[in-house]
Amino acid sequence: MIEVPVSTPQKAIIVQIEVTSLQKDQSAINAFAEFKDLSRSSGVEILGEISGKQDAPLASHFLKKGKIEEIKRSVEETCAEIVIINHTLSPSQERNLENEFNVRVVDRTGLILDIFASRASSHIGKLQVELAQLTHLSTRLIRAWTHLERQKGGIGLRGPGETQLETDKRLINNRIKTIKARLDKSHKQKKINQYSRMKSRNKLVALVGYTNAGKTTLFNRLTDNKQYAADKLFATLDSVTRKNIDPELSSILFSDTVGFISDLPTHLIESFKGTLDELKSADLLLHVVDISDPDYRFKVSQVDILLDELGISKIPQIRINNKSDIKNYDDYESRSDIESRQVWISAEKNKGLDQLRESISNTLFEGIYRGWISLDAKLGNIRSKLYSMGCILEEKISDIGTMYIFINMGNDELKRFTDMEGFNLIDEDDPFIQ
Ligand SMILES: Nc1nc2c(ncn2[C@@H]2O[C@H](COP(=O)(O)OP(=O)(O)OP(=O)(O)O)[C@@H](O)[C@H]2O)c(=O)[nH]1
Ligand SMILES: [Mg+2]
Structure with missing residues (x-):
């Protein structure tokens, strides 16, 4: 496992640029708020926030010259140790910026990987994160290596740096192979467990949704559990499956899982495929939405895209509009429409859950x-x-x-x-x- 510093918080400058050519439906203000949450979730101390606008990313540094100067000044003034940039950078852009700032530069992918690394607690979770990190690292090493080779004009001289990189690359690839084999084995074991679940006629209901929507809070209500729920992005990393506590719903298992986010790094999706594949055997998905979030429509669409990519968008779904208490909706019952599979609840205040249970039993058992x-x-x-x-x-x-x-x-x-x-x-x- 790659070490993640947890002791004194690292001092960080965070940077988000509105890039017109990469514009999404999400407003820049909301995207910045989410980025700040992500940075805080990674445990850094934010000393400066820099934003800006540009038409398109620049190939060499991503950022424009003026912005680079502004960040440089801010790094010097605050003695920041790290610059976090809310975009996906190429390895060379990352390196070029590091040379400019003289501190470590982390892009959005690196940031999310760091958070995952600090949260992983189960054996499988840790392996999955390590796999994602190594895959991320290996592409960077390979590129660094070709870059070096180009510098030497392709002459077959083998400098010590290059040999080291080659060795690193081989070690990383070996480790990746070992992890993949272990994960395969663990997932096969899980498949066997799923088979015995099918034989025992239990229905599996999986909670999915954007990170921080309230999945774990709801899961704890439905199963009388005490899983860690918190106002942090990616509080949950490892899936947990438990039996429900309501005798009326007979034999239902609920499964809580990792939350989604827009631009989820592909290494992570790949590495977590095994865990997410479990969702394929679900009989019903509960799509939990934080209805108090001004950006909820954008987030719903991002989750839908991921469900589609995972090949599970055809599984019946109930849309759960959570955190209705914040919106002061007290007409949970009349808002909820069991036929169209939409319910309004407050998982925290334990409101609207009867409608949810009715909707679940209607969908799964026709009542x-x-x-x-x-x-x-x-x-x-x-x-x-x-x-x-x-x-x-x-x-x-x-x-x-x-x-x-x-x-x-x-x-x-x-x-x-x-x-x-x-x-x-x-x-x-x-x-x-x-
Ligand atoms: N006001 C209000 N807050 C809620 C409600 N449900 C959850 N929360 C809060 O929202 C935050 C996130 O809740 P979690 O249950 O951890 O969310 P999650 O979807 O599991 O998040 P990840 O595991 O990070 O993907 C916590 O601070 C909860 O207390 C609700 O109905 N009303
Ligand atoms: Mg959770």
Whole structure:
């Protein structure tokens, strides 16, 4: 694992330029706010903020001369140790800027990789981040190497620097191979676990959404868990799957996972593919949105793009408009529309969750039947089946052997039984009080 300094916070200057040719739907102000959050999440101390505007990135330094001078001055005045730039830089642009500023330069990809590195806690999470970092590093080394070669005019002289780079490159590639093999093994094991989940009939509901939308807060509510939720970007890195606590939703597993962000570095998507691939086996996605965020539409579109790239946009989805409390929406119930799969909630204040549960059971089971059935005495095998499905809550037997059973079952599953002779739904609260 590449070491991430955690002790004294590094002093940083942060830079964001509005580049007309790279303009997105997100406003520059909101993009800067997110960038600041990202920088803070990485643990640096921000000593200066520099913004600007230019038509297009410049090939050599990305930034224009005047801006470079401004940053240089700011670095000198504040004794900053690092300059963070909210764009993706090529390795040579990064190097050229470092030569100008005489301090380390980190681009958006490097920043996100750093945050991931400091957050990873599980074995798989750490391997995935290391893989992303090494892949990032190896492209930089290779380019640095070709750059050196060009300097020498391509003559076959092998300087010590070049040999070192070659060795580094080989070591990195070996390590990448080892990590990939280990990750493959871990993911195969997970696949086996998924298979046993399928056999046990549990449904998997995965929470997805932009980082900081409130996924983990909601997950904790639904599963009575205490996973780490915080006002930080990428608080969650490792997926966690837990059984839900609501008996009405019978056998549902909820899965909390890493949040998305716009321009997620491709190395990270690749490295996390194994984890994100688990989402493919989900029966339902809960797309959690921070409705109080002025930029929520842009963020929804970014999540949709990623879901599409991951090949999971066809899985049924419920759109969850979270943090409704901030918007002072107190009409959660009337706003929520179960048919169109939109609900308004406050995960923090525990509001609107009943509608959400109803929407989940409608989507997954076409609703839930919770009531009595009667079974003819000869249908003992059906009774055993209901037992093995874990949906029997109470049972009484009449003098003539008719079984009265109180069940909790999805309507989709119930349909398989209701055509059967001797299996009847009973419309009363208790068939014995007549
Ligand atoms: N006001 C309000 N705050 C909320 C609500 N839900 C979550 N939050 C806050 O939003 C912040 C982020 O919540 P998390 O649950 O960690 O968000 P997440 O989507 O899991 O974020 P990542 O794991 O970083 O992707 C925390 O400070 C929560 O307390 C809500 O309904 N209302
Ligand atoms: Mg989280």
